[in-house]
Amino acid sequence: MNASQALGLDVSQLRVTFDGFVAVADTSFQVKPGESFGIVGESGSGKSTVLRAICGLAPRESGSVRLTGAENAPGTQPAPGSKAFRRRVQMVFQDPYGSLHPRQTVDRILAEPLAIHGVTDAETRIERALDEVGLGKGFRFRYPHQLSGGQRQRIAIARALILEPQILLLDEPTSALDASVQAEVLNLLEELRRRRELTFIMVSHDLAVVTHLCERLMVMQRGQTVESLSTLDLVAHRVSKPYTLSLMQASSGFRRTVEA
Numbered sequence: 001m002n003a004s005q006a007l008g009l010d011v012s013q014l015r016v017t018f019d020g021f022v023a024v025a026d027t028s029f030q031v032k033p034g035e036s037f038g039i040v041g042e043s044g045s046g047k048s049t050v051l052r053a054i055c056g057l058a059p060r061e062s063g064s065v066r067l068t069g070a071e072n073a074p075g076t077q078p079a080p081g082s083k084a085f086r087r088r089v090q091m092v093f094q095d096p097y098g099s100l101h102p103r104q105t106v107d108r109i110l111a112e113p114l115a116i117h118g119v120t121d122a123e124t125r126i127e128r129a130l131d132e133v134g135l136g137k138g139f140r141f142r143y144p145h146q147l148s149g150g151q152r153q154r155i156a157i158a159r160a161l162i163l164e165p166q167i168l169l170l171d172e173p174t175s176a177l178d179a180s181v182q183a184e185v186l187n188l189l190e191e192l193r194r195r196r197e198l199t200f201i202m203v204s205h206d207l208a209v210v211t212h213l214c215e216r217l218m219v220m221q222r223g224q225t226v227e228s229l230s231t232l233d234l235v236a237h238r239v240s241k242p243y244t245l246s247l248m249q250a251s252s253g254f255r256r257t258v259e260a
């Protein structure tokens with residue numbers, strides 16, 4: 001993929017409510033094509049709901065989600081959740097076991113999005129996707145229970161990438177994994193981002209993970225944006241809001257990273 005095909009995202013005044021409860025309150029942010037953007041905040045602050053609303057899995061009460069970049073002139077915007085949108089924007093969930101169908105082989109799991117989108121060269125794409133996530137075709141006919149947690153998450157990443165989207169939404173992609181496996185999967189994501197010029201929007205409660213993978217981040221609390229800052233500012237403790245500071249102090253992994 002060349003740089004001109006990279007896509008960004010413009011989220012404006014996004015509001016999501018569940019039976020009157022405001023989970024996300026008029027949140028706005030922009031992610032540039034090829035950028036890696038993090039969303040952090042305490043549990044329940046609305047991070048996952050932002051990602052889910054972007055891809056049409058959570059109901060958007062108001063606000064807009066627009067793809068940006070050369071390909072997306074005004075008037076040609078695919079609706080979030082539509083087939084055309086999913087071709088460009090894919091999501092990876094936290095729990096790799098829960099997100100893979102237990103009775104489907106890896107082959108079937110990877111073939112499904114291709115069939116839905118009418119892609120014909122399934123065999124080649126599946127083998128290439130398995131290679132890309134460092135597993136190889138020997139894994140093609142295994143079931144999820146025959147894989148380790150890290151391998152399952154690699155399959156979930158392969159499934160998200162098989163349609164060659166430009167944007168990946170990552171919801172706590174490594175938090176269900178052991179620390180050493182976590183590092184392997186983060187390195188894989190970083191390598192894939194560089195190779196494919198992907199745009200990432202990653203939710204995490206772990207500041208160490210976000211500083212590893214993201215260039216910029218947004219801090220959320222109770223459905224609202226507290227502040228937006230660069231990773232460099234965060235690492236240098238150049239934060240303006242007490243909430244961000246308390247989040248940094250609460251994150252032991254982050255303290256270790258800063259002290260290292």
Ligand SMILES: Nc1ncnc2c1ncn2[C@@H]1O[C@H](COP(=O)(O)OP(=O)(O)OP(=O)(O)O)[C@@H](O)[C@H]1O
Pocket residue numbers: 018023041042043044045046047048049050205
């Ligand atoms: N489908 C739903 N129905 C009702 N309430 C919901 C739904 N999804 C999320 N919520 C509520 O919206 C709020 C934000 O949830 P969300 O999952 O976005 O938080 P989060 O910051 O991602 O938290 P965590 O880090 O624990 O995953 C929470 O209070 C949650 O209970």
